[in-house]
Amino acid sequence: NIRWIYIITFLGECYLTMSIWLFFYTRYLNFSEITTLVVMQQVVQLVFEIPTGAIADLLGKRKTLIISYALYFCSIFLTPFFSTFWVFFALEFMKGVAKSLASGTYEALTFDTLKEKGKEEQYPKVNANIISISWVAYIVAGLLGGVLYDISYFLPYLILACFFLAATIILLLKVKEPSIDSEQGNLNYKKYFSQMTLGFKELFSKQTTGTLVLFLLLGTLGYYTASEFMGISQGKSYGLSATNVSFLFTGGYLVSAGMAQLFTKLLKKGNVVLIAVTSSLFMLASYALALFVSPVLGLGLIMARIGSSSTFSNARSVILNQQISSKNRATALSTFSLLYTLPYVVVVYLGGKVIDLSSVNTFALLLGVLLIVGIAVSLTFFFVAKFRLKPGELQT
Template sequence: MSVKANIRKLYAIRFFYNLIPAYVIERLFWEQRGMTIQMVVYTEIIFAVTVVLLEVPTGIIADKWGRKKMIVLSTILEGFMFLILLFATEFWQFAVAVFLAGIARSASSGSENALLYDSLLETGQERTFEKYLGRLNVCDFSAIILAALSGSYLASRYAFELNYWISVVSMIVSVCVSLLLVEPVIKSKSDESIKIKEYLTVSLHFFRKHPSVCLVLLSGMVTGAAISFIDEFWQLYLNRLEIPVLYFGLFSAVIMIVRLPGNILAHAIKKRFRYRTILSGVTTAFAIGLFYVSMIKDYTSLLAIFFICLISGIIEPITTGYLHHRIDSSMRATMDSFQSLGLNAVLIILGLGFGYFSSKYDVFGGFGFIAVICTLFLGCFFISSKQLFD
């Protein structure tokens, strides 16, 4: 089988990996099982710590022994995670499920992007990486939209458990498709194979030599963490506004749909605007939008959430593409893993603050804290980027 087919298979894997109707009622399901906001934040921290500890090792394994194997492992673990959640009633059971999800995330994050880039590289299309990564994200969002609409309808008529069983089936399909992937040939700029113990040293040396890469990735980490809190806690936000669960699917669909233009057009936006302009503009939009969401507790705040999600669509293709165009294939999964490691490190730090302010001022206070962080980072970005990009 040809590596050209890998892109279509990655589309299918992404689609079924995200065709998860459980997500639309996840926080309500967890709350129903006794999980408070503080406990949910603790599981988020467990997830982030797991990813931080395993992200680079799994990236090294992917580069040395195959990206396909790690993608297959990821889909299998995600399936087990949903099975555990189906029967979870205690905090430790949720923690175990989230721990497996953390392993799954660390196994797939660098591996998938590396396999995509090297598949394009083998066919001479590597410059189109942002375009295809954006399309992969469109598959994500399309599946999430479908799952949200169907999941909210099912949740309004049947027990929440049905959504989880459907999610298990979707993950089984994802496992089957991932087994059909073809490992592309790694085209390294160096003829010498890097020893496992040297991966960390070489990676850190690269980041020290390329401070602009560090700043671009840090921008993606801060905004990526911010959008993660919206994705994780919008259900509670709508619940506080007394919006019926029947409309949760529609809301979830909208916040996914508005991200599509950014992902589709990211490669074109990159050609028309400088990185400093793009990243500072996105961070500014996040800060303003999150302040509004935290302070204005009515339906108009939903428009602010839609605006944040609209702007967020361009971030991943832009930041990930900036990295991949500057690294060697022999370490592609490892270097990409550092990006995910950093994101989850930021999530751990911000998660503590989000949990504290949510416990004091409900979910509104948590979003206010994230708005302050975005504002502080924006000031730092303006100062640092002027030296690196001007």
């Protein structure tokens, strides 16, 4: 599967609309309506997050991804043909379901494919390759998205839809379900609801794991908010056009792609938790300092945040997968996604209010302070608990 997973990664992550979606929506909607769509999509993902993770473990990861990518294709293909809020609402709803179906499932399929062959020790390298491919896809999308949008706002959406259609066909014809300790094919309501509770146990049952997961959640929240909302909002607030925002993102993607390949070397020389903590400092600085620096330095901070995100994401993936059993892997990873999506919904809603009253970077400062305090507290409890353990008790 791994060869095909690499190809699907590129197709699914070459998200040509990532740097132009805000420009497209402002053609027809005001900022309040746009924020409503963003929040709604995340609420849908939040509601379906754990249920779809349970479905992936019980129905099968491959089948779940096929449904997800088919929904992505439909929602993206239809978007540029409409101009009304309620149609966009329905399409973003569909996209939220698709995102929740893929969340955790893709990562679980990758890890279990390796585990089936007894090669799970290769996961950090394979995951680093996936992240590097993702950043290459982001670079291509960053370079082309704004240019295609300037030619015709239809083009980024239609080409991206074709990418998801191709990925769906590959999943149908080439990818196989790993034959390991999952219960696919036996989906029923009793197992379904039982499976939903196991994600929390996988994440929080072990000593010290809870505080470490809290740090990972807060760090992921910071990066996720940046990639989904703050990055493009800050770029637009600095007066950049759609094409210039694309080029800004591309610069960060180039750095991040390189850092993803360096991760395995860093992992050999340092502790994976320390790597995650160090990389998160760039994200925190990009929020806390944005209000006080010049636009040029502010854009540099955005690039540094993007560049450090692959290192954090890779470290987070290694830490979490060391703690989770294959049987409940998709459920647990979907649970993790739910736990940072919930506060993200609140962050975006309140962010829209603050931005209307003040500015994007004022909100960035407030969010940065909250993240710094939360991360400091979680890491303090983690290291206190860690030093109380006997050597070897904490796997990470």
